[in-house]
Amino acid sequence: MDSFTSVFDTQIDRANTNSDKWSKYTDSVIPMWVADMDFDSPECIKDAINQRVEKGVYGYTNTPKALENAIQSHLFTRYQWSVSAGHLVHLPGLVCALHLSVRVFSEVGDAVVVPGPVYYHLTKAPLLSERELLTVDMTIQDGRWLPDMPQLEAAFANPKSKMILLCNPHNPGGTVYTKEELLRIHALAERYDLLVVSDEIHCDLILDDLPHVPFASLNEDAANRCITLMAPSKTFNIAGLGYAFAVIENTVLRQAFNQGRAGLIPSPNMLGLTAATAAYQEGQEWHRSLLIYLRENRDFLAQRLSATPLKMLHLEATYLAWIDVSMLSLEDPHAFFVAAGVGVSDGKDFGNPGYVRLNFGCPQSTLDQALTRIEKALIEHSYM
Ligand SMILES: Cc1ncc(COP(=O)(O)O)c(C=O)c1O
Structure with missing residues (x-):
């Protein structure tokens, strides 16, 4: 744990910010698609921008x-x-x-x-x-x-x-x-x-x-x-x-x-x-802490998925998990996840419709909530 941990744990309300990520699905769906994290940027960036904005012209x-x-x-x-x-x-x-x-x-x-x-x-x-x-x-x-x-x-x-x-x-x-x-x-x-x-x-x-x-x-x-x-x-x-x-x-x-x-x-x-x-x-110190947080999220995700039929290879980099859902034999896997309340990216857009991509660049509590929804949907549809 370090001083940045609470920063990454903070839930940020992105409503009314015209966020692409948060505008795509209805409020009942947790957006986990586009490569954009639900974390505030480092203070050094906000300070620099504020100072420049203050200068005008x-x-x-x-x-x-x-x-x-x-x-x-x-x-x-x-x-x-x-x-x-x-x-x-x-x-x-x-x-x-x-x-x-x-x-x-x-x-x-x-x-x-x-x-x-x-x-x-x-x-x-x-x-x-x-x-x-x-x-x-x-x-x-x-x-x-x-x-x-x-x-x-x-x-x-x-x-x-x-x-x-x-x-x-x-x-x-x-x-x-x-x-x-x-x-x-x-x-x-x-x-x-x-x-x-x-x-x-x-x-x-x-x-x-x-x-x-x-x-x-x-x-x-x-x-x-x-x-x-x-x-x-x-x-x-x-x-x-x-x-x-x-x-x-x-x-x-x-x-x-x-x-x-x-x-x-x-x-x-x-x-x-x-x-x-x-x-x-x-930004180096913030960056170091970000990587620690993302690594924990990746491991948390991998551990939770391992108890489901869904498969994910060990992810060496990025906060974008590439998840094999082909074993569910769904006609539209993306729609299944959205109906469960998790707005993943459709694997079809990357070239494999049997996969979904899940963005875990978010507070771990959000990831936990999304995984609970996925597990519930898998149980309801008798996949586990
Ligand atoms: C591999 C890759 N290249 C490029 C981009 C987007 O780049 P930009 O927003 O600078 O156009 C992304 C965004 O997800 C990406 O994953």
Whole structure:
């Protein structure tokens, strides 16, 4: 227990805040879908925003040097990854960068490789831009979700393939790729000359004692063929403030990305920049406590689910549990959970209708209540 524990235990009333998460379902349903936590942001972020708001004058704003320094220090301290400030590209969100990368670095009719089930924007990005989507199955290998490597190689070898969209840590499923696993993917990307767009938005949410290895930090060739996408938004619960960044070390790729973005994707807004600076400069203690709390929630969830027919693999990262409900043989698993009063994400949206995704970034009392509802529904329908 530490001084932050009570902060994470606090029930926050998010009614009348236009929260996406809390507007989707009726009041009788606990929303546990979108990747947004029911925790207040750290005081350092609230103070920084309040101070900036107090100053008034909300004109066009450029990126503070202090933010670039804080990002560089964050990446070096946590990942031993040395990044030049000139290689950073500041963005109002990460999803737009996924879509932009597909449009800038491939043409209509080209193919894009995506291991899945996965967060739906990785598959939407190719489909919305008339690229061919080559999904590679994530399969259970020694209790972890990993891409099927023969399938991955076949997809890479397709002459139409131009890039892979990788999600590390993986959402959903929580896989934290090891250096060896990434090196195997890199060896294939090098052999077939593919660009790697690495969505690493969940990299600061590793629950086990495992290192996050940025794909671009593997070696010089990886750095040269990679667009890394990161953000403080999931970690510090500031998605509504719209800030993310890309690291693009290859000058040709960076210039093409910036040219494609010009006039279409705006700079991040002033409050997003302010919040990100405070998060990376001063949020470390809060972040450490958050990980302890989330780890406890994950273990609590796993223990409760183990007494039901539902199955979940050990989750290495994220607060998004990927739960196998296929054994219930339900026509619409998502509807079953919502009827039980738990607003999970539909696994169909990620590529597997036999699963649901449950967001446990909430006070443990809320998680407890949701699990009690799920258990009750399973008993009522004679599943246990
Ligand atoms: C893997 C992944 N990428 C991107 C995003 C969203 O990024 P943004 O809100 O910065 O557009 C999410 C949100 O859940 C995510 O899980």
